[in-house]
Amino acid sequence: MHNDRSTAVIGETSGIAVPGAETPMGLYVSRPAGRGPWPAVIVGFELFGTTPYIRRVADRLAGLGLLAVVPDFHHRAEPGFAAAADAEGRARGFALLDRLTREEVAADLRALVARLEERGNTVGRPSMAGFSLGGHLAYFAATRLPLERVAAVHPGWLDTAGTALSRPEPLLDLTPGIAAQGGCRVLYLVGGDDRVATPAQTERVAARLTAAGVPHEVVVYPGVPHGFLADERDTYRRAAAEDAWRRLAAFLAPGA
16 A cells, blocks of 8 residues: 655554543544645544554555544544454454444544644545445444545445444434535445445445435445455455545545
């Protein structure tokens, strides 16, 4: 994975207080060289937490001229969680996923947006890009916050009640809230053979976004599995990943 600009990016960790939470929320922040200000993009991590892979994703987004911030949504239960993409990591990730609530994730997002505004080194409304679980979180964020754009990359469990933030009802039922928050644009990227973000879910997402009047684009890569952007795994598919990154750059980068 590489940066799309020759300018250096600076990655750093920090934390912020979240009202009602006993522990601060950790952040991984990657920004372009220089003083800014820049458009901000919140990065939603996969099931495995703030891994080196997700940090590299943030670095690549910073290389597009974006202030990329990865919040630790698991800071209440297991701060700094990062696991390998194996059976043990999945089990740990699912255990933490079951502890997420809409109220707490919304509080985390609001605290982060307030911090971005307070620092004054961003311009415009923030966007969000999420991957798998992070795409699920990004879709939820669009229903609660006035975001500029949301990229949901193979987001899981949007149409099935009982998992992550699809409690009590499927997260997809909150789609009208996206329009109510100011109508951000949505980019939905998924593989045709994804068993988490299923073809049935993709059809439902497209229909709900259309019905709610939300500007969106749905891109399906035939024959491609879940996790196709993760270049360190056997699910990686180079052609689809390169096209997805071209679309993410065009969608999120300054001037897009």
